[in-house]
Amino acid sequence: MELEIRLFTGLKCNNQELPCFGKQEFYLDAPDEITVRELHGMLGLDRKTSLISLINGVSRPDDWVLKNKDRVGIFPPVGGG
Amino acid sequence: MKIFRVNMTNQTVTAEDVPQELQGFGGRALTSAIVAKEVEPTCHALGPNNKLVFAPGLLSGTTAPSSGRMSVGAKSPLTGTIKESNVGGTASQKLARLGVKAIVIEGQPQGDGFYCLHVDKNGVKLEEDQVLVGKGNYEVVKKLNEKFNEKIGVMTIGQAGERKMLSANISVKDPDGGLRSAGRGGLGAVMGSKKIKYITIDDTDAPGVSVADPEKFKEAARVFAKGLTEHPVTGQGLPTYGTDVLVNIVNEAGGLPTMNFSAGRFKGANKIGGETMHDIIVSRNGKPTHACHPGCVIRCSQVYNDKDGNYVTSGFEYETIWAFGADCCIDDLDIIAQADRICDDIGIDTIETAVTIGVAMEGGVSPFGDGQGMLNLLGEIEKGTYLGRILGNGAEFTGKAFGVTRVPAVKGQAIPAYDPRAVKGIGITYATTTMGADHTAGYSVATNILKVGGDINPLVKEGNIDLSRNLQIATAAVDSTGLCLFVAFCILDNAEAFQAIIDMLNAQYGLSMTADDVTELGKTVLKTERAFNQGAGFTAKHDRLPEFFKRETCPPHDAIWDFTDEEIDSFWNF
Numbered sequence: 001m002e003l004e005i006r007l008f009t010g011l012k013c014n015n016q017e018l019p020c021f022g023k024q025e026f027y028l029d030a031p032d033e034i035t036v037r038e039l040h041g042m043l044g045l046d047r048k049t050s051l052i053s054l055i056n057g058v059s060r061p062d063d064w065v066l067k068n069k070d071r072v073g074i075f076p077p078v079g080g081g
Numbered sequence: 082m083k084i085f086r087v088n089m090t091n092q093t094v095t096a097e098d099v100p101q102e103l104q105g106f107g108g109r110a111l112t113s114a115i116v117a118k119e120v121e122p123t124c125h126a127l128g129p130n131n132k133l134v135f136a137p138g139l140l141s142g143t144t145a146p147s148s149g150r151m152s153v154g155a156k157s158p159l160t161g162t163i164k165e166s167n168v169g170g171t172a173s174q175k176l177a178r179l180g181v182k183a184i185v186i187e188g189q190p191q192g193d194g195f196y197c198l199h200v201d202k203n204g205v206k207l208e209e210d211q212v213l214v215g216k217g218n219y220e221v222v223k224k225l226n227e228k229f230n231e232k233i234g235v236m237t238i239g240q241a242g243e244r245k246m247l248s249a250n251i252s253v254k255d256p257d258g259g260l261r262s263a264g265r266g267g268l269g270a271v272m273g274s275k276k277i278k279y280i281t282i283d284d285t286d287a288p289g290v291s292v293a294d295p296e297k298f299k300e301a302a303r304v305f306a307k308g309l310t311e312h313p314v315t316g317q318g319l320p321t322y323g324t325d326v327l328v329n330i331v332n333e334a335g336g337l338p339t340m341n342f343s344a345g346r347f348k349g350a351n352k353i354g355g356e357t358m359h360d361i362i363v364s365r366n367g368k369p370t371h372a373c374h375p376g377c378v379i380r381c382s383q384v385y386n387d388k389d390g391n392y393v394t395s396g397f398e399y400e401t402i403w404a405f406g407a408d409c410c411i412d413d414l415d416i417i418a419q420a421d422r423i424c425d426d427i428g429i430d431t432i433e434t435a436v437t438i439g440v441a442m443e444g445g446v447s448p449f450g451d452g453q454g455m456l457n458l459l460g461e462i463e464k465g466t467y468l469g470r471i472l473g474n475g476a477e478f479t480g481k482a483f484g485v486t487r488v489p490a491v492k493g494q495a496i497p498a499y500d501p502r503a504v505k506g507i508g509i510t511y512a513t514t515t516m517g518a519d520h521t522a523g524y525s526v527a528t529n530i531l532k533v534g535g536d537i538n539p540l541v542k543e544g545n546i547d548l549s550r551n552l553q554i555a556t557a558a559v560d561s562t563g564l565c566l567f568v569a570f571c572i573l574d575n576a577e578a579f580q581a582i583i584d585m586l587n588a589q590y591g592l593s594m595t596a597d598d599v600t601e602l603g604k605t606v607l608k609t610e611r612a613f614n615q616g617a618g619f620t621a622k623h624d625r626l627p628e629f630f631k632r633e634t635c636p637p638h639d640a641i642w643d644f645t646d647e648e649i650d651s652f653w654n655f
Contacts (some may be wrong), residue, residue: 008357009322035195049313052532057637058540059532065137065142073333079531079570080355080381080399081326081524 003028003039003069008075011051014044030066037062039072049077082182085205087198089275090129090188095207099182105590107139107523108164109560109608111183112154116163119185126158126267127245127274129189135236135280136184138563141288142177143298145585146306147565148515149174149374151253157266158274159247159433159475160493160517163613164266167521167560169382169396170253172280173620175234177563178201178287183439186275195243195276197457200234215240215279217463218260218425221279223249226258233283239428242269244465246473248271248433252425254299259384259395261373264430266476266494293591301584308578309378314533314570319381322371324399325496326355327526332407334530335637336503336539339407340449342489342496343437345635346504349412353402358414365390379567385418394422396435399520400520401499403458404435407468409442409455416452423459427486431594434459437476444483487629492517492619502630502640504529504539509549509644512624513652515610523553527573534573540640546652554655556618561602562586604655611653621650 006025007013012021020026020043029040036053040062047052053060054073066072083096084103106114112134133155133335140148148296151173157164157625176184179200190196197210213221221237235254242249249269252260263269292298308314318326331337332350337543339347351357353617362369373396375461382396397418405417436456441447447467449455471482489496494517501508508526514522527550529539537544552569559566562582572579579596587594614623630642 006333008333008354009318009326015121050532052330054330054333057333059334059530059536060540073330075330075333076318076645077313077531077533078318078326078330079527079567080535081320081520081526081567 001030001032001047002067004071008073009078011045011076013075015042024030033065035062036064036066039080040074045074046076047070051076066068082180084183084185085181085496087184087186087205089186089190089196090186091511092190092207092209094423096204107141107561108136108150108152109167109557110602111136111153111605112152112165112562113163113610115183115319116154116156116183117613120156122156122554123241123618124156125157126161127270131156131271133186133268133275134183137173137177138180138559140585140589141173141563142197143292143589144376145302145564146309146569147379148563149376150563151176151564152560153251153263153268155268155271156495157268157517158245158270160491161268161535161617162515162517163610164268164516165560166251166265167631168253168261168263168566170252170255171374171642172234172236172253172282173563174289174374175282175284178199178289179282180288186277189274195278197278198280200280202286210278212230213242218428219426222254222258222260225279225281229281229283231258233277234284236551237268237279238272239426240463240465241427241473243278244473245270245273246429246462246470247478248429248437248473248475250415250428250430252428255373255395256375257395260425261396262425262430264432265482266517269428273425279582292589294588298585300587301581302438305578305581305585308330308571308575309568312571312575313571315379315567319323319567321379322355322359323369323383323397325358325397325402328354328403329356330530334503334539335635335640336530337407338489338500339402339651340410341408341443341489341607342500345409345500345640346637347410350407352412353406353414353417358397361414364387368540371395379565381567393418394425394520397421402436404432404439405455408435410438410450411452411455413452414454414603420459421457423456423463427463429462431496432497433475434462434472436489437472437479440476440480440485440488442474443483443487444479445485458537476605488627491516491626492623494518499526500635501626502635502642503638505542506537506539506545506548508626508642509546509649509652510553512626512649513549513555515607515614519618521556521563524548524566524569525549525552527570540638542644542648546648550652550655553607554600557606558603558604560598561606588616606634621646624649
């Protein structure tokens with residue numbers, strides 16, 4: 001399935017085997033029914049801190065199952081105001 | 082410590098001991114207690130019966146990390162409610178070290194002449210001074226640096242405050258001569274109505290702040306600093322990217338108000354976000370990390386230079402960038418930085434002003450997305466033309482002038498950078514806070530969007546009234562300590578750091594307060610402020626968002642404001 005990925009605030013794809021290596025905004029051909037956690041692993045994202053994953057603009061837990069054409073935004077902890 | 086009263090009617094200054102009932106108060110608790118006790122709620126905010134109160138926080142002037150915030154209070158001419166506006170810079174710590182518990186400016190002089198105040202180890206001195214009248218804040222600071230020295234503390238109003246515009250703010254000099262703002266609620270107009278152009282503070286040979294148990298204080302301050310530096314938001318995110326890092330996450334969550342609150346996503350978001358700003362700052366030899374007051378370990382401020390490496394502005398905040406950016410459909414950070422500088426110089430609140438321009442764009446005064454048009458409108462305010470005087474009086478005033486019905490304001494104050502339909506917890510704060518729409522009064526965005534202090538769905542009603550209530554109570558207490566509100570990102574997740582704040586207060590004042598006492602302080606502040614507002618004529622009917630939030634959906638979630646009046650009113654059940 002195809003996912004529309006946006007990585008923010010210093011995050012980028014760290015998986016050298018993927019064509020999106022080093023990128024922050026890309027489309028990804030991912031296995032069907034992959035979870036958010038599995039996507040983090042696939043992209044080689046830093047796991048030292050928890051990440052915020054917005055799926056189609058809604059925050060979802062790491063065990064959330066993704067669907068074809070989902071828009072995925074991933075952030076490290078941020079704050080302001 | 083002393084409370085200094087400056088009577089502008091007869092131009093006298095008196096110093097008095099702090100009454101017993103105010104000794105445990107500082108910052109917002111103190112400004113609100115004095116305003117509520119001494120100001121008739123129905124008075125005209127720009128008349129002789131209003132009072133303008135400056136109060137350092139309880140911990141200001143000590144070595145407590147990030148404790149240099151000051152509260153400025155009065156009846157607001159913008160909202161008609163009580164107001165506390167919170168500001169960094171160097172003034173709070175200097176005043177506290179000089180033994181100033183508060184400065185209360187009251188009365189009103191005859192005539193058109195302006196005055197200045199000077200605070201030093203000998204007390205507070207009032208003098209006439211017309212030389213800097215009509216000047217912008219940057220020139221005021223430059224001239225006062227020349228007259229005194231680079232370390233002199235300065236609080237000043239620009240031309241907007243002199244003209245008593247309702248969006249006028251009070252600027253406070255930061256450690257590098259830049260400007261921080263007690264931005265909201267038109268308190269610069271109150272200072273202008275008192276005919277005070279500026280206040281200088283010299284803390285040479287100041288007696289300093291006495292601490293009852295220095296060892297205990299030092300240990301608690303160490304624990305607190307460790308908590309702040311180790312939390313990913315206060316230790317990494319804010320120092321690196323500043324508050325503007327929020328643009329992308331709020332946009333992705335569909336809550337970034339765009340085109341005068343007609344949508345929740347802006348296509349140019351990434352061009353004005355904190356990540357882009359960081360790269361621009363670094364490429365131009367600016368400072369991505371900068372403290373608004375000495376001793377801040379969060380250091381969320383920054384210094385933004387132009388393409389030639391010349392200073393433009395500092396403290397370039399998310400709300401400012403959102404408002405001049407997404408809300409006005411402008412995706413050029415250099416234009417937005419110029420707008421921020423103009424606002425700082427003439428002394429107007431960037432949130433109120435930029436939302437006002439969004440409303441004016443809706444009313445056909447200038448097209449959305451026209452950056453130069455936006456700067457021209459700011460020029461009108463600076464010159465004080467008739468159009469400028471409309472715009473300088475804020476979003477609600479401007480909406481009426483141009484027949485606009487989509488006017489994002491509560492109790493007369495412009496709604497900031499989070500759409501209440503898509504971030505419902507902050508909507509409850511906008512509706513219920515005693516301040517008029519104010520995100521800082523109970524920053525539910527932390528838990529709705531940023532997942533700090535828990536995780537409460539921003540798109541449904543459940544849990545959001547309790548969230549806003551708890552945060553508003555906690556915020557009223559934090560605003561009384563002199564600590565920057567951003568410490569909340571840490572203490573919401575770290576109980577040890579929260580306890581360290583109580584330990585510092587106990588060590589400084591020789592008390593034995595508990596967490597429950599801190600909560601009670603917050604409740605007392607809110608109830609005091611609400612009683613003032615009720616005296617001024619405010620009822621539950623004023624705790625409402627503008628009608629359009631219930632009529633128009635907000636894409637991409639097509640969210641709507643769906644709280645009933647009874648649900649909103651349950652906020653005050655405490």
